[in-house]
Structure formats: structure tokens, C-alpha cells
Amino acid sequence: MSVFLLFVTLIVFLTCFYYVGKKRSLLMVNGDIRKLHSLPVHYGWAAGVNSFIPGFLVLSVWALFEGTILDHLLILNLGEKAAGLAPFELSNLLNNVKSFFVSDSPDETLRQYAQYYASTSERLAWSFFLAAIAASSLSGFFTLKKMKPDVNSRNNIENIIKFILMSFSIIAIVTTIGIVFSLLFESIRFFDQVSITEFVFGTKWSPQTAIRIDQVGSSGAFGAVPLFMGTMLITAIAMIIAGPIGLLSAVYMAEFSDKKVRKIAKPLLEILAGIPTVVYGFIAALVVAPFIRNTGELIGLEIASESALAAGIVMGVMIIPLISSLSDDVISVVPQSLREGSLGLGATQTETILKVILPSALPGIVGALLLATSRAIGETMIVVMAAGMAANLTVNPLEAVTTVTVQIVALLTGDQEFASAKTLSAFALGLALFVTTLALNAVALIIVRKYREQYD
Amino acid sequence: MTDIPENDVPLARVDWNSPEQSARLKKRYRTEKIFKSLAVLSLATAIAALMVVMVSIFTTGISGFTETRIELDVTLDANVVGDIANMSRPELETHIASINVNNILVRSLQAKFPDVTKRADVFALLRLFSVGAQSDIRKVILDDPTLVGQTVPISLLAGSDVDMLMKGNISREVEQADRKITDQQLAWVDQFNEEGKVEQGINWTFFTSGDSREPELAGIWSATVGSFLTLLVTFLISFPVGVGSAIYLEEFAPKNRFTDLIEININNLAAVPSIIFGLLGLAIFINFIELPRSAPLVGGLTLALMTLPTIIITARAAIKAVPPSIKEAAIGLGASHMQTVFHHVLPLSMPGILTGSIIGMAQALGETAPLLMIGMVAFIVDTPGGILEASTALPVQVYLWADSPERGFLEKTSAAIMVLLAFLIIMNGLAIWLRQKFEKKW
Numbered sequence: 001m002s003v004f005l006l007f008v009t010l011i012v013f014l015t016c017f018y019y020v021g022k023k024r025s026l027l028m029v030n031g032d033i034r035k036l037h038s039l040p041v042h043y044g045w046a047a048g049v050n051s052f053i054p055g056f057l058v059l060s061v062w063a064l065f066e067g068t069i070l071d072h073l074l075i076l077n078l079g080e081k082a083a084g085l086a087p088f089e090l091s092n093l094l095n096n097v098k099s100f101f102v103s104d105s106p107d108e109t110l111r112q113y114a115q116y117y118a119s120t121s122e123r124l125a126w127s128f129f130l131a132a133i134a135a136s137s138l139s140g141f142f143t144l145k146k147m148k149p150d151v152n153s154r155n156n157i158e159n160i161i162k163f164i165l166m167s168f169s170i171i172a173i174v175t176t177i178g179i180v181f182s183l184l185f186e187s188i189r190f191f192d193q194v195s196i197t198e199f200v201f202g203t204k205w206s207p208q209t210a211i212r213i214d215q216v217g218s219s220g221a222f223g224a225v226p227l228f229m230g231t232m233l234i235t236a237i238a239m240i241i242a243g244p245i246g247l248l249s250a251v252y253m254a255e256f257s258d259k260k261v262r263k264i265a266k267p268l269l270e271i272l273a274g275i276p277t278v279v280y281g282f283i284a285a286l287v288v289a290p291f292i293r294n295t296g297e298l299i300g301l302e303i304a305s306e307s308a309l310a311a312g313i314v315m316g317v318m319i320i321p322l323i324s325s326l327s328d329d330v331i332s333v334v335p336q337s338l339r340e341g342s343l344g345l346g347a348t349q350t351e352t353i354l355k356v357i358l359p360s361a362l363p364g365i366v367g368a369l370l371l372a373t374s375r376a377i378g379e380t381m382i383v384v385m386a387a388g389m390a391a392n393l394t395v396n397p398l399e400a401v402t403t404v405t406v407q408i409v410a411l412l413t414g415d416q417e418f419a420s421a422k423t424l425s426a427f428a429l430g431l432a433l434f435v436t437t438l439a440l441n442a443v444a445l446i447i448v449r450k451y452r453e454q455y456d
Numbered sequence: 457m458t459d460i461p462e463n464d465v466p467l468a469r470v471d472w473n474s475p476e477q478s479a480r481l482k483k484r485y486r487t488e489k490i491f492k493s494l495a496v497l498s499l500a501t502a503i504a505a506l507m508v509v510m511v512s513i514f515t516t517g518i519s520g521f522t523e524t525r526i527e528l529d530v531t532l533d534a535n536v537v538g539d540i541a542n543m544s545r546p547e548l549e550t551h552i553a554s555i556n557v558n559n560i561l562v563r564s565l566q567a568k569f570p571d572v573t574k575r576a577d578v579f580a581l582l583r584l585f586s587v588g589a590q591s592d593i594r595k596v597i598l599d600d601p602t603l604v605g606q607t608v609p610i611s612l613l614a615g616s617d618v619d620m621l622m623k624g625n626i627s628r629e630v631e632q633a634d635r636k637i638t639d640q641q642l643a644w645v646d647q648f649n650e651e652g653k654v655e656q657g658i659n660w661t662f663f664t665s666g667d668s669r670e671p672e673l674a675g676i677w678s679a680t681v682g683s684f685l686t687l688l689v690t691f692l693i694s695f696p697v698g699v700g701s702a703i704y705l706e707e708f709a710p711k712n713r714f715t716d717l718i719e720i721n722i723n724n725l726a727a728v729p730s731i732i733f734g735l736l737g738l739a740i741f742i743n744f745i746e747l748p749r750s751a752p753l754v755g756g757l758t759l760a761l762m763t764l765p766t767i768i769i770t771a772r773a774a775i776k777a778v779p780p781s782i783k784e785a786a787i788g789l790g791a792s793h794m795q796t797v798f799h800h801v802l803p804l805s806m807p808g809i810l811t812g813s814i815i816g817m818a819q820a821l822g823e824t825a826p827l828l829m830i831g832m833v834a835f836i837v838d839t840p841g842g843i844l845e846a847s848t849a850l851p852v853q854v855y856l857w858a859d860s861p862e863r864g865f866l867e868k869t870s871a872a873i874m875v876l877l878a879f880l881i882i883m884n885g886l887a888i889w890l891r892q893k894f895e896k897k898w
Contacts (some may be wrong), residue, residue: 176724265499275822412828445724
């Protein structure tokens with residue numbers, strides 16, 4: 001909380017220095033603004049920002065390293081007591097000392113350390129607070145002092161803004177690095193416990209590991225093949241449904257329909273795209289799965305109530321708008337001259353579409369289908385709500401299968417022990433998912449981009 | 457000159473009227489018809505699917521907005537309520553919270569049905585009413601303490617089973633063993649019904665309360681507040697950062713490998729499955745930085761990273777659409793590049809940027825999977841008061857209720873979905889309105 005307080009203080013400083021700087025710049029030239037190199041606002045900003053940055057740096061150091069510094073001081077103070085301890089015992093001791101309950105603990109020395117900790121952390125907070133304010137005001141005053149009519153304030157401040165804008169755009173890269181590292185780190189920890197070949201080629205998935213050593217029947221098996229198969233099965237069903245329907249809808253809207261139909265149909269498809277996936281999951285479980293099971297009973301088929309078919313069909317409906325809008329884009333990029341040429345030679349509209357337009361739009365359509373596939377592979381809520389939990393290795397769409405995303409959710413919701421193979425396996429699954437979707441996206445984007453350049 | 461070489465045989469003239477040719481033409485036209493109807497059929501299927509979704513949500517959800525109440529003559533026994541004549545309002549509130557309202561309810565029920573004496577039967581009778589009926593009685597006492605000692609008709613909230621019966625979701629034809637309401641309870645309800653004491657009204661509780669184990673008391677308010685706080689964090693982070701990076705990439709970035717890398721990165725991030733962002737949030741924000749689990753702050757941060765690519769891509773398109781003539785005019789008048797961007801390009805592209813941001817926010821509002829990862833699936837009754845308190849979000853509430861086995865939660869799920877869709881429609885409508893009202897064609 002005091003970090004927040006310091007931040008507010010720094011903002012107040014910034015505002016003050018801004019106004020003082022603005023005023024001072026005008027005073028320097030006795031109000032004759034033409035003698036200033038930059039606008040008064042720029043001088044104001046320069047003073048404000050220059051006061052803010054050093055303070056903010058101190059604040060960041062505090063926010064990031066407060067815990068580390070305190071731990072270090074505490075260990076120094078604990079001295080001999082900490083010397084012979086294993087790492088986890090040490091962290092246990094530290095946690096004990098830091099906890100508030102310790103102040104009424106019977107252990108005299110522990111109480112002392114707790115007091116030491118409390119007073120040190122308070123002192124540390126104060127010193128950081130003062131340091132930040134000192135740095136901020138010093139830098140601010142220094143800027144005010146150095147202010148002259150010919151100081152190039154505008155360029156300085158603009159360079160700072162440019163730097164801030166650049167660091168914003170780097171956040172996207174940092175996010176990717178964050179994803180890769182967090183997945184990779186936890187996965188490596190997982191592969192320490194379970195061999196990578198078992199994970200990739202094993203056919204048995206039952207992630208319940210034993211809590212006690214003598215426990216029976218929960219050895220834990222981490223063969224992910226059933227999950228990969230389940231994901232592929234459901235994705236395949238979804239693509240079989242969404243591919244033709246999405247593509248043909250796009251063809252109809254782009255080539256056959258008059259403007260009126262298009263004007264109504266396009267927003268409707270956009271609504272379909274905007275429905276949250278949790279709603280699709282609910283529909284799959286509430287409407288589609290019972291419908292399929294009942295139909296199966298009528299014709300004498302036994303269908304699981306969480307069949308892959310139900311989840312696949314609903315997922316297909318979900319990605320129809322994606323495919324149709326992407327294909328609509330690529331079809332409308334095909335030059336009109338190709339259409340006219342084909343029609344002029346006497347081809348029917350269908351022949352034009354099948355033999356001229358679709359082949360020339362093919363790369364874009366393939367890209368759209370790949371993007372849709374990657375979307376289906378990564379889709380979570382529909383399968384969590386409508387697909388099964390048991391890892392069956394089957395290609396029968398009428399049986400229940402589970403998917404990678406279902407297992408990630410199942411492993412990470414509810415109580416969890418962070419270092420166990422069970423929890424870590426979710427990150428290994430996440431890594432597999434990330435790599436697959438990334439590869440599909442990359443290929444799709446390359447294809448689409450290459451194709452666009454052809455006619456542009 | 458006019459000699460025709462012998463080997464150059466003139467093309468055979470095709471007789472278009474021959475039977476083979478007209479058959480071929482027929483076939484081509486048939487293909488045309490088939491293909492066209494297939495295309496129409498596809499579009500119709502897609503739209504039909506939308507209709508199925510909407511209709512099934514609407515038909516199951518509309519009854520979630522109503523509740524059943526049973527009017528009962530309740531004797532507010534002065535012995536049970538105690539002496540409340542001289543109490544101040546706060547004292548009265550604490551006192552009323554402590555009185556045994558159940559006792560009052562049981563006695564009033566026994567007065568109405570004198571022949572019900574067995575303990576089990578009394579319980580069955582009591583189960584016609586919701587736990588919330590007790591607070592109905594408390595409220596009546598609180599509103600008018602002078603009523604104590606009298607017998608007043610109070611409209612009491614019915615239990616979920618009676619509610620379902622009145623809405624026709626529990627069939628009377630089913631065997632008693634398969635039904636959640638016994639024949640005896642049915643008879644009681646019918647008696648109330650014949651006396652005209654059963655009524656249906658708008659379920660305000662649904663809009664004002666948090667989650668509950670009882671379907672008739674469950675509401676979406678705390679989930680809505682949780683969603684709002686999460687979206688607030690998402691917007692405060694992703695909007696400035698997204699617009700800032702769009703400005704940089706579109707206006708200032710030099711064309712080199714590094715900016716190329718950033719671009720490819722953003723396009724790829726836009727297609728990363730949302731659950732991966734959830735894993736990122738779990739690993740970085742919760743396990744590494746140790747922010748509190750289930751908090752809107754963490755949810756907002758995670759969703760901000762997820763919506764960032766959408767905002768950057770749309771903002772870049774909007775900035776690109778501002779004609780260069782405006783920039784050149786500003787620069788020609790002596791403005792710096794930065795001034796040009798912030799004084800002219802940004803305000804002119806704002807409608808487009810806002811449209812994209814609202815659409816990104818709407819996506820974030822409907823997102824569930826990342827929130828499951830960071831633990832926003834808790835059972836939350838209280839309304840979260842800040843971004844560090846445990847909370848849940850609307851789509852997660854939908855997910856939680858959809859998992860509940862009680863029939864009463866089914867209509868609540870659909871009703872919550874209707875509210876969620878209403879929010880999404882409002883947001884998208886706002887985006888479309890902004891686009892049409894402010895966007896200029898240059």
C-alpha cells in the first residue's frame with residue numbers, strides 16, 4: 001500500500017514541478033513567449049518528468065527487491081541459526097518470522113526476530129520513501145535551475161515520450177517471452193519427474209499421483225497421446241462441419257447474393273462470432289448432447305452423453321463465422337477481371353467459382369482453415385463443459401474423449417500443490433498447445449500474407 | 457496465298473443443338489442449381505444455428521427473471537420476537553437478525569394446516585418455502601415494529617422446487633419417487649393456489665444478490681461487479697499501452713528487423729489460445745509476483761495482455777487511415793512530429809481506436825478460460841469491494857451454475873447468459889454507433 005502512496009506522492013510532485021516549470025519559463029523571458037525555444041508547456045513537462053523518473057526508479061527498485069533485501073538482512077541477523085539449514089527449512093523459518101502470529105509465539109528468540117523483522121521492514125520502507133522523494137525533488141530542482149530560454153525542452157520531452165511509446169510496443173514481445181519462459185520452466189521441472197518420451201508417446205493418462213507413499217492405485221501416468229487424439233478428433237469433427245459451411249456461406253455472400261441478403265447475413269454471422277464460448281459450452285451440454293443421444297437411441301446406437309460428436313458440432317458452429325469472414329476477405333480480393341474473363345468465355349457462375357475464383361483464392365482459404373484449426377485446438381470452454389474427463393484412446397466420435405485444454409483446466413482448478421507432477425503436467429500440456437497453435441498460425445499468416453501481395 | 461495446307465484441318469463445327477450438347481448444357485445448369493442451393497443451405501444452416509442458440513437460451517432463461525411467492529398469514533408472536541418497542545433502529549436490526557423466525561413460520565403454518573403434526577410433515581411443509589422467506593418476515597417486522605403480536609398476510613419466497621412446479625418445469629405426471637416434490641406437498645401447493653395465494657413476480661434478488669447454494673436466492677450482482685472491476689483493470693492497462701504501441705509502430709518505428717519482429721509477434725499473440733494467457737497469469741502474476749489469487753487485479757492483467765494485440769491492430773488501422781495531407785499540413789506549419797501525432801492524428805483516429813477497444817473489451821468480457829486458471833471460480837456471495845478481493849466474473853458464474861445439478865440453476869444460467877449477451881450487445885452497439893457517427897471518409 002505504501003508503494004501506492006509513494007506513487008501518488010510522485011504524481012503530486014510531477015504536477016507541482018510541471019506548473020512551476022511552466023511559470024518559470026515564462027518568467028525567464030518576462031512573458032515574451034517568442035524568446036523561448038519551446039513552448040512553456042514543454043518546459044513544464046520537462047521539469048515534471050525529470051522529477052518523476054528518478055523517484056519512479058527508486059520506487060521500482062523498492063517494489064521489486066524489498067522482499068529480497070529483507071530476507072537477506074534477516075538471514076544475516078539470524079546468523080548461526082540459519083547457517084546449518086536446508087533451503088526449504090530456511091524459507092520455512094523466514095515465513096514463520098514474517099507471519100503475524102509469531103508475536104504471541106512462546107518461542108522467545110522467534111519473537112525477537114519477528115520484532116527485528118517488523119522494525120527493519122518499517123525502517124526500510126521509510127528510507128526508500130525518503131530516498132525516492134529526495135531523488136525526485138533534487139532532479140526536479142536541478143532541471144528548474146538549468147532551465148534557460150534556449151534549452152531544447154521540446155526535443156528532450158519528445159524523446160522521452162518516444163521512449164515510453166517504444167517500451168509499450170515492447171510489452172508485446174515481453175508477453176511472448178513471458179509465455180515461453182513460464183511454460184518452459186514449469187515443463188522442464190515436469191520432465192525432471194516424468195520422461196519426455198513417456199509424455200509424448202505414452203498411451204495412458206491418469207495424473208492422480210499418490211499423496212502418501214503407501215497409497216494404492218494412484219501411481220500417476222502421464223502419457224498424453226489420448227489427449228492429443230481427443231483434441232484431434234474433436235477438431236476434425238469441428239472442421240468437417242465448419243469448413244464447408246463457412247466456405248460456402250462466404251461464397252454465397254461474395255458471389256451469389258444480392259446486397260440486401262449480405263447486409264442482413266453478415267451482421268448475423270458477426271453475432272455468432274461474438275457469442276462467448278461459455279454460452280456455446282452450455283448449449284452443447286444442454287441442447288446438442290441430449291439431442292444426439294436421443295437420436296442415437298432412436299436408431300439403436302449407444303452414444304455417450306459427453307460424446308466427442310456433440311462438442312465437435314458445437315465447436316464447428318463456433319468457428320463457422322471465423323472461416324466465412326476470412327474466406328470472404330480473400331474471395332473479394334480476387335480481381336474482377338478474372339471473373340469477367342471466365343463468364344465471358346461462357347462459363348456458368350458455378351464453373352467460374354469452382355475453376356477460377358476458388359483456385360486463385362486457394363492459399364488464402366488454406367490460411368483461413370489453418371487459423372480456424374488452431375482456434376479449435378485451443379478452444380477451452382466448449383470442451384470443458386461438453387466433452388469428457390476420462391482419457392479414452394479412441395477415434396469413435398460417439399464415445400467420450402478428453403482434450404488437452406480440458407485436462408489443463410481440470411489439473412489447475414481447485415486445490416493444488418504447486419510442485420507436484422500433476423500440476424506441472426498442465427504446463428507441459430500448455431507448452432504442447434502453444435507450440436502447435438503457434439506453428440499453425442505462423443504458417444497461416446505466411447500463406448495469407450504471401451497471397452495478398454499477389455493481387456495488391 | 458489462299459492455299460490451305462492439307463494437314464491444317466479446320467476445327468469441326470460443334471452442333472450446339474445436338475442431343476449430346478443439350479444434355480451437357482442441362483447437366484451444367486443442374487450443377488449450377490445444386491451448387492447454388494448448397495451455398496444457400498450453408499448460410500441458412502449458420503443462421504439457423506444462431507437461432508437455435510438464441511431460442512434455447514431465451515426459452516429456458518426468461519423464467520429465471522421471475523420468482524414464485526406464497527402469501528401466508530403469519531402470526532408475529534410477541535413472545536418470539538421479544539420486546540422491541542423502545543429499540544433504536546440499529547439495535548432493532550441486530551435484534552431482528554437474532555430472533556428465531558423459523559419458529560414463527562412453523563407456528564403460522566401449523567395454524568393454517570392444523571392436521572399436520574408429524575415432525576417430518578412439518579419439515580416437508582416448511583420446505584415449500586425458501587430460506588429467503590425468513591428474511592421476508594424479518595423485513596416486515598423491521599419496516600413496521602407495531603405489527604408484532606398481530607397476524608399479517610406476508611408474501612413469502614417459495615422454495616426452488618415449488619418455483620419449478622409453478623413454472624411447469626416439474627411434471628405432475630411423473631412418479632412421486634422421481635419427482636422432487638411429494639404428492640402431499642403438491643396438495644398443499646394446490647390448496648394455496650386455489651386460494652389465490654400463489655403469485656409470480658419479478659425476481660429482483662437475481663439482480664441484487666451474489667451467488668447462493670439456493671437457486672431462488674442466487675443472483676448475478678457480485679459477478680457483475682467482479683466483471684466490471686476486471687474490465688476496468690483491463691481497460692486501464694490495455695488501452696494506453698495498446699494505443700501507445702500502435703502510435704509508435706505506425707508513426708515512429710524505423711523499418712528494421714526489430715520492428716518486424718514486434719509486428720509478427722503481435723499478429724501471433726492475437727491467435728494464441730486464451731487458456732495459454734491464463735497459464736501465463738498463473739505462473740507470473742500469482743506464483744512469481746505473488747499477487748492474490750482470484751482477484752480482479754490478476755484477472756484484469758491477464759485479460760489486458762490478451763486484448764492488447766486486438767487493440768494494437770485496430771488502433772494501427774485507424775491511425776493509418778488518417779490521410780497524410782493532414783500530417784503534412786501540421787508539419788508544414790512548424791509542428792513537431794510528436795505534436796502532429798498528438799494534436800491531429802490521434803484525435804482524428806480516436807473513433808476508430810475506441811471502436812476497436814470496445815470490441816476488444818467485449819471479447820474480454822466473454823472470456824472464461826483464463827479466469828479459471830487464475831482461480832476466479834470461487835463461490836462468491838459478497839460483492840467484491842476492490843480489485844484485490846476474491847471475486848468471480850459473469851461468464852465464470854455462468855460456468856459455475858451450468859455445472860450445478862439443481863433444475864433451478866438451469867434457468868438461472870440461461871438468465872445470466874441473457875444478461876451477459878445484453879452487455880455484449882450494448883457494447884457492440886456502442887462500437888457500431890461510434891463508428892457510424894464519428895468516422896470520416898477521407
